[in-house]
Amino acid sequence: ILNVEQSPQSLHVQEGDSTNFTCSFPSSNFYALHWYRWETAKSPEALFVMTLNGDEKKKGRISATLNTKEGYSYLYIKGSQPEDSATYLCAFNLPGGFKTIFGAGTRLFVKA
Amino acid sequence: GAGVSQSPSNKVTEKGKDVELRCDPISGHTALYWYRQSLGQGLEFLIYFQGNSAPDKSGLPSDRFSAERTGGSVSTLTIQRTQQEDSAVYLCASSLTSHGSEQFFGPGTRLTVL
Numbered sequence: 001i002l003n004v005e006q007s008p009q010s011l012h013v014q015e016g017d018s019t020n021f022t023c024s025f026p027s028s029n030f031y032a033l034h035w036y037r038w039e040t041a042k043s044p045e046a047l048f049v050m051t052l053n054g055d056e057k058k059k060g061r062i063s064a065t066l067n068t069k070e071g072y073s074y075l076y077i078k079g080s081q082p083e084d085s086a087t088y089l090c091a092f093n094l095p096g097g098f099k100t101i102f103g104a105g106t107r108l109f110v111k112a
Numbered sequence: 113g114a115g116v117s118q119s120p121s122n123k124v125t126e127k128g129k130d131v132e133l134r135c136d137p138i139s140g141h142t143a144l145y146w147y148r149q150s151l152g153q154g155l156e157f158l159i160y161f162q163g164n165s166a167p168d169k170s171g172l173p174s175d176r177f178s179a180e181r182t183g184g185s186v187s188t189l190t191i192q193r194t195q196q197e198d199s200a201v202y203l204c205a206s207s208l209t210s211h212g213s214e215q216f217f218g219p220g221t222r223l224t225v226l
Binding site: 031032042043044045046049051089091093098099101102103104105 | 116143145153154155156157160162168170203205211212216217218219220
């Protein structure tokens with residue numbers, strides 16, 4: 001059974017705090033790992049797609065790392081802002097197939 | 113340019129009725145995905161299309177669910193004899209290619225089965 005686990009389930013931080021979330025996925029038969037941000041009343045928005053072990057991607061204050069050998073990815077947010085409040089989803093692709101398996105997400109609340 | 117659009121945005125139906133949900137992907141995107149999010153649950157993969165072909169239908173919850181895509185563009189997800197457990201938000205996404213490309217999501221259709 002393919003499972004993508006995300007932790008924590010939810011997180012409350014103060015504005016200015018830096019934070020990080022974890023995504024765990026099956027390390028065998030890995031093809032790609034996605035991070036999405038899903039704000040309330042909006043559609044999920046792609047943040048990063050990573051395929052290579054050791055990949056690090058950055059977009060503004062948000063960055064992500066990938067370890068395919070041990071099957072985990074971290075998403076970091078530096079200096080959280082209220083507008084970062086959203087659910088952050090991690091998703092996993094197998095090679096040879098396009099089925100995308102999503103984790104349950106980490107719900108981030110940033111208080112001003 | 114235009115993003116992924118879905119219609120209707122909301123659908124309320126009675127148990128036992130058939131419903132049809134529509135997705136218009138971004139022009140030129142070859143891959144199209146259907147997901148659903150039931151209350152309190154994560155995104156559940158239903159089916160994907162590469163062009164008009166759906167190689168993997170294993171995510172469809174039951175034989176009451178079917179989907180098709182024509183002309184490599186618009187897709188419809190049909191649910192026959194709807195049940196209350198079908199109530200969910202149905203999301204469509206498209207991507208330029210299929211293998212590992214970022215997916216662009218539509219606004220979703222909220223289906224309520226009474």
